[in-house]
Amino acid sequence: MTTDAAADPVAWALAQAGSDPVRARVLSALARRASAQPPGALRERLVARLMARAQAAPALPAPAPAPAPRRPPSPLATLVAELQAMGTDLRxxxxxxxxxxxxxxxxxxxxxxxxxxxxxxxxxxxxxxxxxxxxxxxxxxxxxxxxxxxxxxxxxxxxLQAAAAPADKPARKTAAPRRR
Known part of the structure; x- marks a missing residue:
């Protein structure tokens, strides 16, 4: 198996990919990088990494987070729901x-x-x-x-602005003249 991966890393990676498209892309990219290197220590390390990645168990997707507790709808959400219910009248x-x-x-x-x-x-x-x-x-x-x-x-x-303005606004006090 090692000789197959060392001889043609791209073909070996395609055979090992399985049904996971992400894993297939990662293995294919690593195999292309390994096949582009001349024979030597770097190519051997890349082939070893390729084989280790291929033998590693595929990662399982993270579980979906638990739904947040239900809060009462905001006034804006209530208004939007009412407007959507009106539908044709609003149109x-x-x-x-x-x-x-x-x-x-x-x-x-x-x-x-x-x-x-x-x-x-x-x-x-x-x-x-x-x-x-x-x-x-x-x-x-x-x-x-x-x-x-x-x-x-x-x-x-x-x-509305006139109604919101305070009716009894205190008058400003005049400053006493300065003495020199």
Whole structure:
């Protein structure tokens, strides 16, 4: 057996590999390395290592870890499960969302396009905003829809921020004048 491994390590390794593909690749690589060496001490050591690897028992896979104890689902997991249960209803909402956005943008533009009193002057903020939104609608309607979505979100959050702010904020004490 030793003479077969020394004469042709690659063929010997293929015969010893068995059904484990990982073991076959390791033995094949070691056999190719041994066959590439000229006869001598290094080749003999590689063949000996090849034979030792081939005779070693194949390693068994590590057992799967025990499942972790069940914890109650997080609120986010509960919400995701509820949304998945809604399925088709949620898809219908998503299908009509672009239409609602376009209608909201048109309504906002109609509010802005309302006649602005002329006596306000050209640099009045109301006049400037009206012009900017109209030009934005002409140049980039998708950007306008995104901007209006952000403005609507901020407008919805404003009452929440006002409610969360402490009502009785103590006034700052004024510092006494310094004496020199």
């Amino acid at each position: 219908q909402v998503q299908a009509h969302q672009p239409t609602w956005r376009a209608l909201r943008a048109q309504r906002r533009l109609a509010e802005v396009a309302a006649p602005v009193p002329e006596h306000l002057g050209p640099l009045n903020s109301q006049v400037l905003v009206a012009r900017a939104l109209q030009q934005l609608h002409a140049l980039a309607p998708d950007y306008l829809q995104g901007l209006l979505t952000q403005v609507d979100t901020l407008a919805a959050l404003a009452p």
